[in-house]
């Protein structure tokens with residue numbers, strides 16, 4: 076997700092931080108780089124222009140603070156500007172209950188998967204949720220939704236043979252009340268924007284259901300076309316929000332920056348994988364932090380929270396925040412990471428994670444790391460700095476690993492520890508440039 080922009084910005088920032096002073100010249104140079112990076116990531120040209128102009132004006136007009144490195148100050152201005160572009164007044168679902176959510180979007184954009192993900196998300200928020208297969212065009216669509224719903228553990232309402240759309244939706248309205256559902260999610264058929272017939276049917280569904288939320292699902296890879304798609308749907312029905320699906324899949328992903336600004340429809344969620352757990356509330360500040368290489372420990376902690384028992388979470392968070400993060404804790408973390416699903420996805424929250432990109436810790440590797448840590452004395456685990464050559468030999472014998480492996484692992488651990496230190500402060504996870 077946004078890897079391209081992430082890489083370009085991070086190398087730009089490295090250069091910027093080196094400047095002793097910011098001149099008009101190097102600000103212009105940096106802005107040119109930013110412009111190229113944004114365009115290459117498929118951000119709308121108008122949006123790119125606006126962002127660059129705004130950052131330029133602000134940078135030139137800002138008094139350089141003595142306690143902050145000039146490069147950092149520039150980065151902060153750019154950081155805040157991007158967040159502002161992504162932010163919306165509305166950032167959650169309506170509080171009305173029972174809540175009816177209608178999902179729409181192009182063919183294959185990820186509506187059905189998203190319906191299930193949203194149902195799971197609502198369920199975790201203690202809602203009584205049901206799914207409606209309002210995709211009458213394909214019997215396979217109903218089967219797909221039913222399968223996903225059984226993973227969620229939510230009931231599915233689907234049309235009976237030869238049941239008309241109106242009758243079906245009226246029946247669902249009745250039954251969902253009888254079943255005391257608090258959230259009802261309607262999955263609809265994929266629509267090609269040219270297909271007037273299907274758009275008409277969608278409008279009909281909208282009228283019959285009168286949903287408080289109409290969410291359009293946009294595939295992140297759609298790029299700039301996504302903006303036109305939103306506009307085409309909005310002509311037919313009032314959209315209340317947008318879900319960016321497959322955010323994990325597209326290295327560019329810059330459409331996110333345009334869509335809210337150009338269409339006014341707020342992004343509420345993003346899909347980050349095929350599994351039904353892979354849905355995240357869209358948080359502009361976290362996304363931008365991740366982009367800038369500040370990691371997203373809060374998102375990670377949230378993800379972990381969903382998977383692991385609460386007591387151990389509080390403990391981990393406390394340790395992350397304090398500076399006593401030893402190898403024991405690392406081991407616990409690794410084991411949790413393993414439970415969280417695809418490791419790459421989890422690691423994408425931690426840009427500073429060593430070896431990110433090439434790193435895949437598979438089960439076998441994890442077992443070896445476990446063996447290494449388990450062969451250490453409690454003192455060594457607490458303070459790995461004392462592990463000298465002699466100790467390494469002992470650990471290597473005890474764990475059946477090589478000294479090279481141990482070195483490699485310790486190097487990685489050190490990088491993680493440094494990164495964690497960077498993020499730990501009393502007030503929470505602040506950005507590096509807020510510190511001296």
Ligand SMILES: Nc1nc2c(ncn2[C@@H]2O[C@H](COP(=O)(O)OP(=O)(O)OP(=O)(O)O)[C@@H](O)[C@H]2O)c(=O)[nH]1
Nearest residue numbers: 182183184185186187188265320321346347348349
């Ligand atoms: N990697 C990834 N794949 C996703 C995501 N969301 C959906 N998919 C995949 O995208 C494909 C299409 O998803 P569907 O949910 O069937 O899309 P749809 O919009 O319901 O499709 P139609 O009903 O045919 O219009 C499936 O293979 C999903 O697994 C996501 O966030 N990440």
Ligand SMILES: [Mg+2]
Nearest residue numbers: 186187216265
């Ligand atoms: Mg579908």
